Amino acid sequence: MSDPVLEVEDLSVAFDLSRGRSTVVRNVDLDVEREEVLGVVGESGSGKSMVALSMLDAVMEPGRTTGTVTYHPEDGDPVSVLDLDREELRRFRWEEVAMVFQGAMSSFNPVTRIRTHFRETLQDHDYDVEAGMDRADDLLEKLYLDPDRVMGSYPHELSGGMKQRALVALSLVLEPEVLILDEPTAALDLLMQRSIVSLLRDLRDELDLTMLFITHDLPLLTKIADRMAVMYAFDVVEFAPTEAFLEETAHPYTRLLLNTTPDVTAPVSEIQTIPGSKPDPVERIPGCSFHPRCPVATERCESEEPRLVDAGEDHLAACFYVDDARAEIPVRGQGGGETGAEPPLGDADGGGDADGD
């Protein structure tokens, strides 16, 4: 039943710094299923962008990527991405897996018209340019852009939202199987963010795309993702179909994250902070990396590292105490739970000062 288009196994990314080895991705296992939208959520520094980059073997020097990334084309043999040579990688990156980054501003050459970007991309990859340009116009129109106007413009003549949509069109012009989007809406306004997500979902349905959508914006992500992956401290701590993610959240961190996310209808008294602060990539926290901030942690969590365990259908969580977390950390918006329960505050000595030095 499982048909992964990208398979990531035991992936780590490390940088050697003067103060020690900084591990920014730690032994991550992750599958992206064909034609799904997998949402990866995490705070800044959780490792989510590095996971995306390593899928294209694009981690910058002096970062070191280890583990395996396997790409399974629709037909043909599996490809080991981290073993590709320069030329193979160049083709793989736009033709099979394309990526849209946060700053569309810097993804375009400022002295080249948008049309030239499309033509050169098609030429460099030996695609039929005329057919490709027709496809490009079509994509731009689907993204609510006027193709004639956009193609004839220089990047600075377009607004941030227009540029970002033009970049989405450019990334799709070679008809890739997979689109990786890393904070594609972060620099944009609310209305544009929501609009782009809505347009992306339409495109996905029309083009049978697979998407890996990475963001810190949890509410936005739940509106596009079929399945969620939560990163904390350089590893994935929970995988769940989006509905189960919202309704049967398993990991204590995810439960606290949902409670700290303000939205416009939740009672303000139910919006709470997560105690403590996030871990440092150089200092390895023994046991579960979330234990210093976790309200249900026990001694076991201080020494033993939890593996991903079953937490429901297609639902995994890296926690020994999923049942306790569900019983003791009420999540607003979820039914059940004792309403009279004390709000989870964790230990005051959780680690607020620990990263201070």
Added chain:
Amino acid sequence: MATEPPVVSLDGVSVEFGGSGGLLSGLLGREEEPVRAVDDVTLDIGENDVVALIGESGCGKSTLGKAAIGAQRPTGGTVSYRGQDVWAARDGRGEAEIPFDRIRRSLQIVHQDPGSALNPNQRVLTSLTLPLKKWFPDLSRVEREERVFTLFEHVGMTPAEDFANRYPHQLSGGEQQRVVLVRALLMNPDLVMADEAISALDVSLRVEMMDLMLDLQDVFDTSYLFISHDLANARYLAEKSDGRIAVMYLGQLVEVGPVEEVIADPQHPYTQVLKWATPDLYEDPAERVPVRSVDIPDPRNPPAGCRFHTRCPEAREACRAEDPDPYPVGEGHASRCFRALDDHAYWDSEVLDD
């Protein structure tokens, strides 16, 4: 009881940038259209008041914020601090009852990027005690430092002496932002304008920072003008402080009102669209984009009539012809839309559907 004038009162304030007179355009013989970043805005901010100002980038919200704290001279209208015209005091026009530097000290700012708001080559203690030295020359060095340490303890940066003696790069983003907030509050301000003050912080730190701002509001009796592009955050801060939401679009305030009313029952179509754009975890809004155009018009050339008519899902012919005024739609609640008037010609005019 005589009514005290508000802490800050904006009356018909406009701010224009550019236009004739630019050196480059003069040399090139070009006529630049001026941009009216703020257009005829009237707003009072009282004691212990919280106004959350929201809008898309380029709508003029930062410029309006700067005008409110006397950091941007308006090209039209007046800005008053406790009844004193701020720019009359600045220019020495008439008899200033409150001198300009006292006004500037009473109106403080917290920026989005705390990293660039602090001198990287100075210990934060120096950055914090210098303004105290300037404005409170009677304090001794020990007294100045004590004020800083006390506030550091209050915002949870302990041991205070250790934190105060660090350089900005030795602090996390959340800690830097707390330092900047402390610096503003050390001046005992009546109003703090916080411009996207939490946008750069991690999601899990935003609520904490807003709670801290509200906690300090009680301690210092200050008011906030909280500028944000994020409706969910604006609503959190305003609702916890019983404040107001002000919505800005292309230089104008299109809706101002008590936070519960504006969120639960937004009156202006633009506010309704912003609410759609703010996804709720547990509610599914309509799928379709509810605007006729997703792109904002060029602010140098705003649409005639109602500025929102080119995107508004409710627009009719009347909106193209005439710019609506702010109409009352509740207690302290106004909306700049003809739909607030039962008997307006709007209701009989043609629907726009281009």
